[in-house]
Amino acid sequence: MAGGLIYCVDGGGTKSRARLVDAAGTSLAESEGGPCNPSTGFDRAVATFNALWRQCAAAAGLDAEELGGIVLSIGAAGFYVPAARSRFLAAIPQFAKTVASSDGYAALIGAGSGKPCGLINIGTGVAGHRLWPSGVSVQRDAWGWHRRRPRQRRLARQKGAAPYSLSDRRHSSAGRPE
Numbered sequence: 564m565a566g567g568l569i570y571c572v573d574g575g576g577t578k579s580r581a582r583l584v585d586a587a588g589t590s591l592a593e594s595e596g597g598p599c600n601p602s603t604g605f606d607r608a609v610a611t612f613n614a615l616w617r618q619c620a621a622a623a624g625l626d627a628e629e630l631g632g633i634v635l636s637i638g639a640a641g642f643y644v645p646a647a648r649s650r651f652l653a654a655i656p657q658f659a660k661t662v663a664s665s666d667g668y669a670a671l672i673g674a675g676s677g678k679p680c681g682l683i684n685i686g687t688g689v690a691g692h693r694l695w696p697s698g699v700s701v702q703r704d705a706w707g708w709h710r711r712r713p714r715q716r717r718l719a720r721q722k723g724a725a726p727y728s729l730s731d732r733r734h735s736s737a738g739r740p741e
Contacts, residue, residue: 566632570658572615574599574608574639575666575686581615583623592622601651602641609654612637616656627656635661638669640688643702667692667702 567586573579579599583592594615601608620627635658642648643665652663664672667684671692674682681693690704 568633570616570619570633570635572599572612572635572637572639573666573669574612574637574642576600576603576640576688577686579611579615579639581619583619583625592619594618594622598640600640602644602647605647605650605654608639608641608651612651612655630656630658633658635663637661638664638666640666640686642666643668643704665702667704668700671700 568591569584569586570581571584572581576598579596581594581596582590584590596611596615596618597607598604599608599611599615617627639648639651642651642663648663652661666686667682667690670684671680671682671694674680675694679694679696681691684690684692688704690702692700692702694700
């Protein structure tokens with residue numbers, strides 16, 4: 564019964580989603596969970612993945628231990644770090660075949676249906692992606708940029724190297740700590 568099924572996971576830095584589909588793309592089960600980024604929280608990422616799989620398997624009437632013929636397609640935050648990706652994939656159940664990429668690359672391929680395009684992802688982090696006609700993809704990440712940039716400006720101001728900006732004044736007037 565499990566042959567020809569594809570278990571798809573969008574493993575985000577904050578929230579994750581999973582869907583089990585048949586070969587025609589018909590959804591058999593869906594589930595949602597917490598973060599699935601092995602680079603920033605390995606144990607939690609594995610636990611989230613396992614919970615998502617158990618929920619989908621149960622909803623589809625499958626035994627979660629019987630993985631024969633099921634393909635795993637996962638795009639997860641932090642998968643651009645090869646060591647984290649390899650360690651994570653070794654720690655989860657072993658499906659018949661696994662196709663793994665970063666969540667950003669998976670979004671890029673999905674947005675353009677595999678054709679050349681550009682995409683800016685805004686979620687827990689921010690990333691820009693471009694798929695060129697040659698098949699080469701380029702990714703620029705800014706995970707945590709929205710937290711680092713204000714600190715960089717504060718340090719520059721403290722050293723007298725940068726003036727206060729309008730956003731600095733707005734944050735100060737709103738009572739946000741500098």
